[in-house]
Amino acid sequence: MAQAQVAAKQSSIGFGKAERKLLTDPLDSNNPVTVQVLGICSALAVTTGMKNALVMAIAVVFVTMFSNMITSALRNSIPKAVRMIVQLIIIATLVTIVELTLKAVAFDSYKQLSVFIGLIITNCIVMGRLEAFAMANGPYKSMLDGIGNGVGYGIILLMVAFVRELFGKGELFGAKIIGNTPEYLLDTTTTWGLGWYANNNLMVLFPSAMFVIGAIIWAHRAWNPSLVDVS
Amino acid sequence: MGELLNIFIKSAFIENLALSYFLGMCSYLAVSKTVKTAFGLGLAVIFVLGITMPINWVINNYLLSETGLFQTDLTFLRLILFIAVIASMVQLVEMVVEKFSPSLYNSLGIFLPLITVNCAILGGSLFMVSKEYNFMESVSFGLGGGFGWFLAIIAIAAIREKIKYSQVPPALRGLGMAFMLTGLMGLAFMSLMGIDPSAF
Numbered sequence: 001m002a003q004a005q006v007a008a009k010q011s012s013i014g015f016g017k018a019e020r021k022l023l024t025d026p027l028d029s030n031n032p033v034t035v036q037v038l039g040i041c042s043a044l045a046v047t048t049g050m051k052n053a054l055v056m057a058i059a060v061v062f063v064t065m066f067s068n069m070i071t072s073a074l075r076n077s078i079p080k081a082v083r084m085i086v087q088l089i090i091i092a093t094l095v096t097i098v099e100l101t102l103k104a105v106a107f108d109s110y111k112q113l114s115v116f117i118g119l120i121i122t123n124c125i126v127m128g129r130l131e132a133f134a135m136a137n138g139p140y141k142s143m144l145d146g147i148g149n150g151v152g153y154g155i156i157l158l159m160v161a162f163v164r165e166l167f168g169k170g171e172l173f174g175a176k177i178i179g180n181t182p183e184y185l186l187d188t189t190t191t192w193g194l195g196w197y198a199n200n201n202l203m204v205l206f207p208s209a210m211f212v213i214g215a216i217i218w219a220h221r222a223w224n225p226s227l228v229d230v231s
Numbered sequence: 232m233g234e235l236l237n238i239f240i241k242s243a244f245i246e247n248l249a250l251s252y253f254l255g256m257c258s259y260l261a262v263s264k265t266v267k268t269a270f271g272l273g274l275a276v277i278f279v280l281g282i283t284m285p286i287n288w289v290i291n292n293y294l295l296s297e298t299g300l301f302q303t304d305l306t307f308l309r310l311i312l313f314i315a316v317i318a319s320m321v322q323l324v325e326m327v328v329e330k331f332s333p334s335l336y337n338s339l340g341i342f343l344p345l346i347t348v349n350c351a352i353l354g355g356s357l358f359m360v361s362k363e364y365n366f367m368e369s370v371s372f373g374l375g376g377g378f379g380w381f382l383a384i385i386a387i388a389a390i391r392e393k394i395k396y397s398q399v400p401p402a403l404r405g406l407g408m409a410f411m412l413t414g415l416m417g418l419a420f421m422s423l424m425g426i427d428p429s430a431f
Contacts, residue, residue, distance in 0.1 A: 037257060037261060040256035040260065041255065041350045041354075042350075084347060085315065088314050088318050089315065095310055096311060100307065114361070118310050119353060122314075122353045205418075205421065206252070207415070210411065218402050228404065
């Protein structure tokens with residue numbers, strides 16, 4: 001019995017402390033967006049609504065997971081001089097799969113996300129994790145690292161989208177939450193439902209994403225002072 | 232000629248890749264600590280955008296389109312081919328610059344490989360496809376987009392050099408402040424959005 005446990009711990013497919021750390025680290029102290037500053041471009045453009053942010057987050061988790069796994073499996077046979085191009089081809093293939101799948105399954109989201117699906121290729125999270133992790137570790141660990149980083153990125157994306165959609169359009173996932181509704185305008189005696197709220201159009205514009213992410217970084221660093229920039 | 236100038240001005244100021252579309256933000260935030268390094272990266276981006284845009288235009292119109300070389304719709308290969316062109320062009324530019332102008336190579340040095348994963352480059356090519364430019368227009372769009380990106384990174388680097396002397400809350404110092412500043416600059420650039428350059 002004890003032997004079996006030891007064997008399970010030593011085998012590479014186990015799920016112990018080290019593996020859990022791979023998954024949870026990117027959520028906080030090594031977050032791809034707020035700490036590593038990777039993948040900002042798409043974080044800004046697709047966060048006007050929760051739905052788009054969710055689609056994008058799922059797409060990125062898919063790409064980081066499989067690109068990490070594939071690159072890690074091939075890492076010993078990739079010549080060092082052309083590794084960038086090989087990595088890019090792997091990523092581009094996965095992104096093309098995502099793009100075509102979205103085109104077939106969720107055409108509305110595909111049209112709204114437009115070039116930003118293609119830009120997952122140059123999303124530095126993917127490339128950065130390949131260089132920093134997958135080229136030096138086994139496929140299973142790399143896969144966990146990919147999932148962790150993809151989810152860490154997705155959480156920030158959803159947080160930003162939550163603020164922007166709620167205050168910019170008064171909606172979440174397209175459903176009316178706060179602000180004027182036709183019923184409210186007919187019956188002004190009720191005060192519930194925050195019907196007096198007027199949408200803040202700034203939140204729909206690109207620059208607001210910058211402010212929201214800046215505020216998230218501020219809060220994150222105030223809460224976890226070890227991350228504060230000393231320079 | 233006037234048409235090309237319009238596209239140049241439009242892509243440099245009104246539809247600025249960095250401040251209106253927020254493309255290339257990773258290197259924009261990472262390399263904008265001093266004006267000197269920002270200048271090097273900005274030049275390299277102009278260079279690479281100006282070269283890859285026409286090449287990708289030729290590939291898109293003569294290889295991938297239905298009326299192209301293979302007479303079939305190969306647009307599903309667009310992403311892979313574009314990124315391969317960009318990666319190999321960056322490699323080529325690096326070798327050529329190293330051979331013929333070691334001083335420029337030293338000043339651009341580490342930034343050239345970084346450009347491969349700068350989304351402004353791939354994003355520019357994808358925008359060029361969706362806007363259906365012709366060959367000369369795509370050259371103008373590439374140079375204008377690169378110039379706009381160059382201006383943006385120089386501007387934020389200058390601000391960040393100065394803001395070191397201000398009293399910023401510790402948790403907001405560095406990265407957080409850079410985000411806020413970029414947001415403010417983006418707002419400022421939005422005031423240019425309604426301008427129609429063909430009116431001049």
